[in-house]
Amino acid sequence: MMTDPIADMLTRIRNANKAGLDKLELPASKIKANICRVLKEEGYIKSFKIAAKSPSEIVIKIGLKEGAIVGLKRISSPGLRVYKGYTEMPRVLSGLGVSIVSTSAGIISSRKAASLKLGGEIICNVW
Incomplete structure (x- = not known):
């Protein structure tokens, strides 16, 4: 059993990014698919696709961009949730990076959350 998927x-x-791979497969879930959607919208990955490996196993196939992701950091964990209002949204690397936020409007980037005036749980930072 995995405690933090x-x-x-x-x-x-x-x-996969450090190993120089251009493709990656991982077990699928709705939250992971939404995080991949935000990463694609922000330009950190080339593509992602939800595919059925077998009838009981569904995976997400991710196409990575070479050198696009320098760092990824998990902020909110199952043991310590981190919530911020829209005025307190963190600036990652002075605005060069982005935070992925779970809001009432779904999982979106911190830039979009601030423009929509929505706060929420800070899932991770990407730069």
């Missing part, structure tokens, strides 16, 4: 996803992306 989002941290596992971020670690797999970090390791």
Whole structure:
């Protein structure tokens, strides 16, 4: 049993990026798919696709961009949730990076959350 599947996803992306891989597969979930959508919108990954490996196993296939992701850091964990209002949204690397935030409007980037005046749980930082 895995206690933090989002941290596992971020670690797999970090390791694949450091190894110079251009493709990656990981177990699928709705939250992971939404995080991948935000990463694609922000330009950190090329593509992602949800595919059925077998009838009982669904995976997310991610196409990585070379050198696009310098760092990934999990902020909110199952043992310590971190919530911020829209005025307190963190600036990652003086605005060069982005935070991924879970809001009432779904999982979005911190830039979009601040423009929509929505606060929420800070999932991770990407730069």
